[in-house]
Amino acid sequence: MTESNAANLSASLEDYLEAIFNISAESGSVRSKDIARSLGVSMPSVTGALRLLKQKELANYRPYGCVSLTGSGRAAAARIARKHGVLKAFFVDVLGVDKDLAQKAACKAEHSLGPEIITRLLYFIEFVTTSGSDGRDLAGRFELFCKNKLPAPKARKRDR
Amino acid sequence: MTESNAANLSASLEDYLEAIFNISAESGSVRSKDIARSLGVSMPSVTGALRLLKQKELANYRPYGCVSLTGSGRAAAARIARKHGVLKAFFVDVLGVDKDLAQKAACKAEHSLGPEIITRLLYFIEFVTTSGSDGRDLAGRFELFCKNKLPAPKARKRDR
DNA sequence: TATTATTGTTAGGTACGCCTAACTTTGTCA
DNA sequence: TGACAAAGTTAGGCGTACCTAACAATAATA
Structure with missing residues (x-):
């Protein structure tokens, strides 16, 4: 007050x-x-x-x-920086997004997410990256999953 | 143009x-x-x-x-609504956040995230919820993981 | 059709967040 | 110490996004 x-x-x-x-x-x-x-x-x-x-x-x-x-x-400031860090880590380490893009997105999104979601996100990152948990190497497996979603890696210009 | x-x-x-x-x-x-x-x-x-x-x-x-x-x-509008939907789904179905809170957070965050991250997030939700994938029932396992992170569920008012 | 309630608009004001141009302060160095 | 450059401030302006109060149009009803 x-x-x-x-x-x-x-x-x-x-x-x-x-x-x-x-x-x-x-x-x-x-x-x-x-x-x-x-x-x-x-x-x-x-x-x-x-x-x-x-x-x-x-x-x-x-x-x-x-x-x-x-x-x-x-x-x-520390609270804001924490949000930034958690978001960026999630984008990079879990989603596998490019670092620069993750940095910029975190800058913008950090203002719109409250502590509940940020904390959950932090736990989630831990869950996924902690080797003792059942989420082990999830990021890597997700990367493979994504590769399959993008079927045509070099199909430009329809060369024939 | x-x-x-x-x-x-x-x-x-x-x-x-x-x-x-x-x-x-x-x-x-x-x-x-x-x-x-x-x-x-x-x-x-x-x-x-x-x-x-x-x-x-x-x-x-x-x-x-x-x-x-x-x-x-x-x-x-459809692009925006899609962002909203993906974010909310992620908050609710993956992070296990309360629906109302997820709704509000999605409203705010939807303006600050580009299609790259939203698409990745969508894939991630699929990955986690698709029963054929290795991410199977990850949300449930994450929920358990979170329970352990919050050790004192009813320790208020220091009653003694 | 005249009255009235609802809906929508205009007019005018506030707050925020940025800018450029012009001025002031501070620190440095001959 | 006095002049100069760098750093910082004030003054004034612009765009966005909201608001209230007052006015105008539309629709509904007697």
Whole structure:
């Protein structure tokens, strides 16, 4: 009940939060410019977002200063990053999707799935990849299954 | 290259398209009011959306008239509905998520996943539920696996 | 056919999220 | 220290997507 610490965050603000979280993990200090580059937005957009994040007590920030996350900011960012990681892992390790595509899809979908589904998904990945479980090497078997679904691997241009 | 027939549709317009598609399937004729109710938006919002859909040649519409989809509108709506169906089926039949929750999550996520991942997901559902495949009864086995992950089913209120 | 309820539209306003252009602050280096 | 470049901010504008209030059209009923 403090203010609006978590949850009620737009997809856009979640992206900013996640970007700060990642940049911070990679290079220590976080500057507006890094955020802008990382998200592909202009500097004024970053300024606006930082003001909102500060207002929600998710980021520490003063004009012309460095950026860091507050405790709840870090917690929220970690939740978002977790979603991202779980989704990407599912796409790549279970569905066998290309890494780049998985990365992009995870970026978009991470905003629309709640913790219940993400947690289930995480369990599912474990289930499938844990060698002790009955789901053993399911991904590999699924890959074979898919090969059969795509019958014509090189039938282009109808050469004859 | 006609105008902007498909793809470049906002999540919002996709929702309108899908709603029209569904109402049309259920009750034949589609009125603005039905769309408003179905999406939980006000009538003026519907009017605005219909104008845009008409402009993109996805819906047939004149003021005060009935609404229907054009050929490409129906095709686009069917693509969206397919995504919705595949996602929901995955959530329910594979992950074992509650139906209502799955429905809502599918509504949101359907806008952020492309056909590659949706198709893979569809194959995966088939793989898991087809009795001939090696994925046989995976959902059931996964359910058991999950039960073990949640060890304390009734440990609330620390009664002692 | 005149009245009324329902349905739909226009007008106008808000919030978000982005942009460019112009200005300010900060830090560096001669 | 003073000038310059880089980084950051403010100002102002645009598009989307919603809303309420007020008005217009349609349909139903006496």
